Structure formats: C-alpha cells, structure tokens
Amino acid sequence: MTSRGHSAESRPRVILFLGAPGSGKGTQSSWLASKLGMPCLSTGDMLRAEAVRKTPAGRKLRRILASGALAGDEVVCDAVKSRLERELPNGGLILDGFPRTLKQAECLDSILRGLRMPQPTVLHLDVSLERLLKRLTARRHCASCGAIYNVLTRPSSLGTRCENDDGTLLQREDDSEGVILRRLEAFDLSCAPLLDYYSHGDYHWIDGDRPAEVVSRELLSILKPGKIKSRKTKSEKGESEKTQAAA
Numbered sequence: 001m002t003s004r005g006h007s008a009e010s011r012p013r014v015i016l017f018l019g020a021p022g023s024g025k026g027t028q029s030s031w032l033a034s035k036l037g038m039p040c041l042s043t044g045d046m047l048r049a050e051a052v053r054k055t056p057a058g059r060k061l062r063r064i065l066a067s068g069a070l071a072g073d074e075v076v077c078d079a080v081k082s083r084l085e086r087e088l089p090n091g092g093l094i095l096d097g098f099p100r101t102l103k104q105a106e107c108l109d110s111i112l113r114g115l116r117m118p119q120p121t122v123l124h125l126d127v128s129l130e131r132l133l134k135r136l137t138a139r140r141h142c143a144s145c146g147a148i149y150n151v152l153t154r155p156s157s158l159g160t161r162c163e164n165d166d167g168t169l170l171q172r173e174d175d176s177e178g179v180i181l182r183r184l185e186a187f188d189l190s191c192a193p194l195l196d197y198y199s200h201g202d203y204h205w206i207d208g209d210r211p212a213e214v215v216s217r218e219l220l221s222i223l224k225p226g227k228i229k230s231r232k233t234k235s236e237k238g239e240s241e242k243t244q245a246a247a
Contacts, residue, residue, distance in 0.1 A: 012091050013120070014120040015032070015038070015093070016123065017095070017123050018191060019127065020191070021180075036224075050083065061078075076098070088115060099194065102193040105197050118202070122202060123206060124195065124204065129184065133177060133180060140156075144162065144167030147162055
C-alpha cells in the first residue's frame with residue numbers, strides 16, 4: 001500500500017492526452033473516463049470551475065475571463081493545482097488540453113510531486129497528416145441552425161441538407177485545407193517540446209490511424225489496473241522496424 005492508502009494498482013493518477021486536432025483525443029478521453037470512472041476535464045472546464053470559487057485566485061480568474069484576455073501559464077497552473085488537490089485523492093483525473101506548453105508541463109510535475117503522486121501517464125495519439133486532413137475537412141455545419149455534421153463519421157441522412165430544418169450544409173472557412181494545415185503546423189511546433197519532455201517517462205505512443213475501437217482497446221489495456229503495458233516510443237518503434245528490415 002502507498003502512504004495515501006491506495007494499492008500500487010489503484011492509486012490515483014493523472015492521465016494526459018497529446019495529439020493534433022482531429023486525432024480523436026476528445027472521443028477517446030471521454031470513452032476512457034466512462035470506462036475507468038474518472039472525470040475528464042479540459043482546461044476550459046477547470047478555468048470556469050475555479051472562476052466561480054470565492055477565493056483570491058477565483059476572483060482574479062473571473063476578472064481575466066470577463067476581460068476576454070487569455071489566461072497565462074501561471075493562472076492556468078493555479079487553476080489546475082486547485083482542482084488536482086481536490087480531485088486526486090478520489091481516484092485521479094484525465095486531462096484533455098493541458099499541458100499546452102513546456103512551462104505548464106513542468107508546473108504539473110511540481111504539483112504532483114507536492115501531492116506525492118506519480119508522474120502523469122501520457123497517451124500520444126499520433127495520426128498521419130493525410131488522415132487528419134480527411135477528418136478535419138469533412139466537418140459541415142447547417143447555415144440555419146448551426147448543427148454540426150461530418151461527412152465521414154456523422155453524415156446527414158439528407159445529404160447536403162440539415163436533418164433538423166433542411167438548411168444548407170456548409171464548410172466553415174476555418175475547416176478549409178489551407179487553414180487546417182497552418183493549425184497543424186502550429187500544433188507540431190508547440191507539441192514537440194512536450195513530446196521530448198515526456199518521452200522518457202510513462203509515455204505511450206499510440207497509432208491513431210487505426211479504427212477508433214481498436215485504439216480504444218489498446219488504451220484500456222495500457223490503463224486498466226493490473227494490465228499496464230510498456231510501449232515503445234515512435235522513434236524506438238521506427239528503429240526496431242529498421243533493424244528487422246536489415247536482418
């Protein structure tokens with residue numbers, strides 16, 4: 001048993017998802033949350049929850065959010081720390097969208113050390129550029145009611161018309177290939193330091209090009225108590241494949 005009264009298998013932990021827009025982080029993190037009985041929180045969820053608390057940090061955060069300004073690393077980390085201190089003793093959390101910067105990752109590790117908790121389990125959903133573009137450019141919205149569809153995963157039964165009000169389904173400008181490519185490039189630049197930072201810890205590279213249900217089964221096999229498996233990093237996997245090809 002650990003000093004907090006949990007077995008090594010069931011002790012609270014933090015699970016992080018890393019992956020580009022369109023990699024399936026939201027879908028997989030929500031599914032895992034239901035399977036593991038752990039809350040799944042986004043940075044926005046935590047900031048809004050802290051902003052309503054009657055604390056100095058909550059009042060400061062309310063002023064920032066009311067002004068429309070972006071919350072800096074320090075403010076975000078304070079909100080995460082407050083939430084983790086309340087939630088971790090109850091079994092842990094799945095974080096979607098945090099950390100986004102190297103400073104936030106270092107802050108999270110400091111928080112976990114202070115709570116005498118293990119370092120986070122990092123799940124990296126790696127999806128090819130071709131597949132990301134297919135997923136992200138497939139989104140359509142109704143010009144009348146705003147309903148969202150996806151021509152690959154959730155098409156309208158009426159083709160190019162909305163099922164709710166027969167409105168025309170359109171592609172938003174920010175879902176065009178050019179805009180998406182710029183978003184993905186920006187993500188790669190911001191995510192690279194995080195991948196380097198976490199690659200030597202409890203890091204698991206996941207091939208996200210496979211069907212969602214296959215990815216889900218692998219994630220569960222990694223995280224379910226008593227069935228934690230080690231995974232090669234992407235670079236280690238590539239080196240192994242090169243060695244086998246040369247043999």
